[in-house]
Amino acid sequence: MSFEAKLAELGIELPPVAPPVAAYVPAxxxxxxxxxxxxxxxxxxxxxxxxxxxxxxxxVSADDAKAFARTAVLNALAAVRAEIGSLDRVTRIVKLVGFVASDPAFTGQPGVINGASELLGEIFGDAGRHARSAVGVAVLPLDSPVELELVVEFA
Structure with a gap:
């Protein structure tokens, strides 16, 4: 099954690429x-x-943040698709870097970023297994609870 078909099977429609909020490009x-x-x-x-x-x-609860990580990775995949035309060209999700705006006492960043990692596994199977960092930070742009970056290999 193609990755685009897998998205459809999961009932997922990628959003439009989020416009940059500063001086950069999405991908x-x-x-x-x-x-x-x-x-x-x-x-x-x-x-x-x-x-x-x-x-x-x-x-923000860890469960809500996990759902936000899932949303953020869909935004990242939309940026990837915009660059390469189709997610069917993906050969591997290489790396996911996740940032969690964390209360100083919070240590559950890996569980939050699992929201993104688990979805990548659902969509891409073995090609979605990736290296990862889950980092707690004091604050993120626009006071977002999470922010994600992807490195994706394609053919």
């Missing part, structure tokens, strides 16, 4: 790799929520 191709810029969990051009992730009521 760059060099050789047989696509490098995405940091992708936020924009939905229809807006962040669904803002703030730090943590374990208290006034913070």
């Amino acid at each position: 760059v191709v060099t050789g047989s790799y696509v490098y995405t810029s940091g992708q936020l969990p924009f939905v229809a051009g807006a962040l669904p929520t803002t703030g730090k992730v943590g374990d208290t009521a006034e913070l």
Whole structure:
């Protein structure tokens, strides 16, 4: 099954490529790799929520942040598709870098970024197995709870 067909089977429609919020492009191709810029969990051009992730009521929950990581990786895949024409050209998801705006006491960044990693596995199977970093940071652009970058190999 093609990766584009797998998206359809999963009921996923990639969003339009999110326009840059500063002086950069959403993705760059060099050789047989696509490098995405940091992708936020924009939905229809807006962040669904803002703030730090943590374990208290006034913070973004880890479960919500995991869902935002899933949204952000869909935005990254939209940027990849815009550069190479079709996700069927993907041969490997090489690396995922995930940033989580974290309360100082929060240590669940890997679980948050699993929202993106698990979806990549669902879509790409073995080609979606990737190297990864899950990093806690003090703040992200626009006060987003998560931000993701992908490195994707294609043919």
